[in-house]
Amino acid sequence: MKTISIMNHKGGTGKTTSSINIGAGLAKKGLKVLLLDIDSQANLTEGLGKGDPELSVYDSIRENKKLPILHVSENLDLVPSSIDLLGAEMEIVSKIGREQILNKLLKPVRPDYDYIIIDCPPSVGLLTVNAMVASDVILIPLLGEYFAYKGVDRLLGIVQEVRESLNEKLEIGGVFITQINPNRILTKTIVEKLTEDLQDKVFETKIRINVALAEAQLQGQTIFDYAPESYGAKDYEMLVDEILNRLN
Structure with a gap:
C-alpha cells in the first residue's frame, strides 16, 4: 500500500487533473484507490461531481472525526474538501503534533486501499507538510513552459x-510534464532543459494539451469515463503505467 502526494507550490500545473486521472487510472487496473482532497478550492471534489458535501476533510481535521469517504466508481473513493478548509491551518497551528494530524486520520483506512492519492494545495503550508508526513512518495507536475521548473x-x-525531520521513508517519485503542445518548436527545448536540470526524476510520459481533460471535470467525470479514446486518456494511462513501474 502506498500513499502518494501530488504537489506543486504553483497553481495551474495540472495537479488536480492529474490527481483525478492517476487515481482513476489505477482504479481502472483493479487497484483500490482513495482520493484525498486537501485543497480548499475543492476542485478535485467538484471535478468528480461531489461538490458541497455534508462532511469534508475539514471536519475530520478540526474535530478528529473519522474521514468521510464517498464512493465515486468501481475501486475509486473520495474524501472531499470544502472551502471551510481555508482556515484549517490557522486552527491547527497551535496543536501538539500538528504535522501528524493527516497521517493519524489515514491510519484506520489504509488497510482498505492499495493507493491513497493526496491532492495538495498550491502552496507549501501546514496542510502540505501534513500530506508529506502521511506519504510514501511525492509526484510533482510541471507545466511544459519555459521557466516552469523555477522554484x-x-x-x-x-x-x-x-x-x-518528520518522515524518513518519504521519497521523490518524480516529475511529470503537463500541458505539452507537441506542435510547438519550443516544446522540445523546454523538455530537454527540464530533463537536463532534473535528470532521471523526469518521467518519459508527457501529458499533452487536450480540451477533453477540462471538459471531463466540468461534467464531474474522469477522462476515462468522459473520453476514453482521447489523447488525455491515452497519456494518463501511459503515465499510470510508468508510475507503477517506477514505484515497483
Whole structure:
C-alpha cells in the first residue's frame, strides 16, 4: 500500500487533473484507490461531481472525526474538501503534533486501499507538510513552459527537510510534464532543459494539451469515463503505467 502526494507550490500545473486521472487510472487496473482532497478550492471534489458535501476533510481535521469517504466508481473513493478548509491551518497551528494530524486520520483506512492519492494545495503550508508526513512518495507536475521548473529546487529541498525531520521513508517519485503542445518548436527545448536540470526524476510520459481533460471535470467525470479514446486518456494511462513501474 502506498500513499502518494501530488504537489506543486504553483497553481495551474495540472495537479488536480492529474490527481483525478492517476487515481482513476489505477482504479481502472483493479487497484483500490482513495482520493484525498486537501485543497480548499475543492476542485478535485467538484471535478468528480461531489461538490458541497455534508462532511469534508475539514471536519475530520478540526474535530478528529473519522474521514468521510464517498464512493465515486468501481475501486475509486473520495474524501472531499470544502472551502471551510481555508482556515484549517490557522486552527491547527497551535496543536501538539500538528504535522501528524493527516497521517493519524489515514491510519484506520489504509488497510482498505492499495493507493491513497493526496491532492495538495498550491502552496507549501501546514496542510502540505501534513500530506508529506502521511506519504510514501511525492509526484510533482510541471507545466511544459519555459521557466516552469523555477522554484522546483526549493520544493525538493523542503521535501528533503521533511524526510530528515518528520518522515524518513518519504521519497521523490518524480516529475511529470503537463500541458505539452507537441506542435510547438519550443516544446522540445523546454523538455530537454527540464530533463537536463532534473535528470532521471523526469518521467518519459508527457501529458499533452487536450480540451477533453477540462471538459471531463466540468461534467464531474474522469477522462476515462468522459473520453476514453482521447489523447488525455491515452497519456494518463501511459503515465499510470510508468508510475507503477517506477514505484515497483
